[in-house]
Amino acid sequence: MEDKIWNCIVKRLNGTETADSKIILDLWLAESELNQKKYKEAKSIWELSPKIQPEEPSTPFHQFATQLVPKPEPSSKKISLFWKYGIAATITALFLMTGLYFYKNNHQSKQEIDWIVKRADFGQMIKINLPDSSTVWLNSGSEISFASTFSSQPSRLVKLIGEAYFEVKHDQKHPFIVKSNTLTTTVYGTSFSIKAYQNESITSIAVNSGKVGVLGADQKNKDLAIMLLPNDQLIYNDINKSFAKSNIANGDVNSWTKGVLLFEQAPIEEVVQTLARKYNVKIDATQISGSGCRLTARFNSQPIQVVLKALKLSLQIRSTQVGQTIYLKGGNCM
């Protein structure tokens, strides 16, 4: 109902009022003084907004303007000068060769491989297309990097910090390799999810489709290659260096890319970290750490209030907000 009223308000303010919207709005205004006040406030917002100052350019003008004056090429100038002076043949040749050598080196250093870094901040989730047309969904507080020469290398190498869901384009000749924490994951054309946040001791890999090979990167597990099939989930614990394999429902591998929050016997400390990243809020859980509380719940794109309410109802964890931080207390789990 409110949406409709605001639509009518905007129509009137914009001067595109229809006969119908006029009737609806006039009726609503006649209902109360509060409504009339609301309309007046809306009108002042509408009229004030064009007066907002444009934001500063990211590159200040004086810096930008340096591009407006063309600069001469120094290296080519150097070579032409040598030609001009017409020194004895051998010496000229020597200088020329030295000059070309330096020019070539200079030119080559500009062709260093650039690493492209993509990052999703707290509260964000982004979708990236890789040069081989594979897609990657990055969860909050995560980062991937890959070389600018990605497509021309023998392996398609990606480094991951955090959580990502990959849909890899099939290419039998060029394995797709993800390096995360201490594990290396290799595929040829599959879809899978990796969770490897730096400050967490657990790395997990779950497969949606295809075959995934996982190799431990540290000395102890170097030869241990584990094959994962669809609906397999591998959980690696960095503290006791153990692997555990379990099942995961097919839709759950990438449900987070659709805004779903899924917890299955998740320790409360992990829940708190996930909430802080997803909602970009500060949470103080010092009073409940070590409570042994675990959460099993699923939330479909819900605001944080709903999750906090669930914590209260199921685990007796109360939350209070002081300033910009949420404090958690209680927790009846032992």
Add this chain to the structure above:
Amino acid sequence: MKVDHDLAPIESKSFDLKQFELLYNNKNHSLQKYAVYYVNDLEVAKSIVNDLFVQMWFKELTPLNIKSYLYRSVKNACLNYLEQQQKNILFYVEQDELTELADLIIEPQKDHLETGHLKFLQQVITLLPQKRQLVFRMHRLEGFSYAEIADLLQISPRTVEDHLSKAMQFIHAQATHFLYTNLTEA
């Protein structure tokens, strides 16, 4: 004072540096935001807008409707870039989810009167989700019509109006609440 460059008479053929600087300072940021909408990459957006201004300078372009020209050029450059990269236009569902976040945390403002109002308004607008924010800016700040916005963002005029009314609703709600919302009350 905001200078409307669409109406500024172009006296000489050569591009005036002072005028150009004014145009750059006035439009650079909003054009960048607009480019990000298409390419979803700030660095690429910056470079597209930068190249446009450089080109304008060297070609001494003085279109009659500068604002329209700038936006259309950015749009074309973005679409070319996307075609080159063979990228699909990215989905923005998660951007809309951030509305909840925006509702929750806002810096408390002590002074709402006069210039305080403007500053507050400016800040609140940045909390809008990307597409909605773009629509609001393009209509209220840039003065584009629904049809023009629809064309520039590749959405329908109905959707433009819808975004505008939802933006107004959001801004009004923020203005009346003043302080932060209590996150623990579900």
